[in-house]
Amino acid sequence: MRRGLGNEMNHHIARPEHLAHHFNDTEQQRESAKLGMWIFLLTEILLFGGLFLAYSVYRAWNPDMFYNAHKHLDISLGTLNTVVLISSSVTMALAIRFMQIDKKKHTAAFLLATLILASIFLVVKYFEYAHKFHLGQLPGKYYTYTGIEGTNPHIFFSIYFAMTGLHGIHVIAGMSVITWLLIRTMKGAFSSSYYTPIELAGLYWHLVDMIWIFLFPLLYLIG
């Protein structure tokens, strides 16, 4: 690891264990990791972008049907889930903040709180889905419900299930990563000088929150 005479002076003083050999210092490593994460988030925005485009086109073609169909979503459950997800973003941000000042038990507690809030989100989503399955408000050719006026009401539910479903998969993925980070935090893998994995997971979790911030008014609050 310490090759060359010129580098000897710089590196034998401080070469932390978490610092990979191809980075000059912790700060460069951290900034590179965050840039990589942001580029990944860019691809995530474009992944959801296709669905937002489908939403825009079909809503523009069927404005009355979208209005009638959205009345069958439960605004109070949607609002509850929005508040739950925003709170989970706050707890995630606080988990990182407490690791920055080396309060590792606080970090573990806030990661656990984030997981609990994410579980509440999924449980509420489960009840919403179960209700729609029961009524036959299903995507595409599986749609059997008859209580909505306008042409092609199944398109609204195709888009509803595609968008909230993809979002739900992201919530589950985020929960898996946060569980792993919680275990590593409790094992003492992180400190105020190294917490990049928690920071990157936080960026991902906030993006999932941001996407829901747009999904909620577009699906539940049409008029």
Next chain:
Amino acid sequence: MQKNALIHSGHITPLKIYLVVGAALIFLTAVTVAVSFIRLGGWNVVVALIIASIKALLVAFFFMHLIYDNKLYLIVLSAAVAFLAILIILTMFDTMERDRIYPIKAGPINKNAIIYERHTSDSLANPNHSQPTDSSADEVH
């Protein structure tokens, strides 16, 4: 830039800022729900998207630390938003204005859903041939 490898220069946001931003997000959620009950016609979606954008910016700048971090990350996020805007705006121009040039009208694409069984007899039998009568020109130009 010379930095000591042991010193971590990540910005530590005061606790108060996280709590204030969180409260602002929940307040804006209440506002957007309240506004949705007022009939504003086409302006409902505009107001909803403006409020959602403010909320998203609060999350990005404070929770995702964009306001303190290297501005390169802000450029990456802006690029994503810009390309998404190009995708949606150009497609919407096409899909909404195409009939000014070609005799095309938007209509049901594929009457595949079970509900159509009650209205038309051939919907499930020929899912690929179920063009509605008023949009027979849906083929691409």
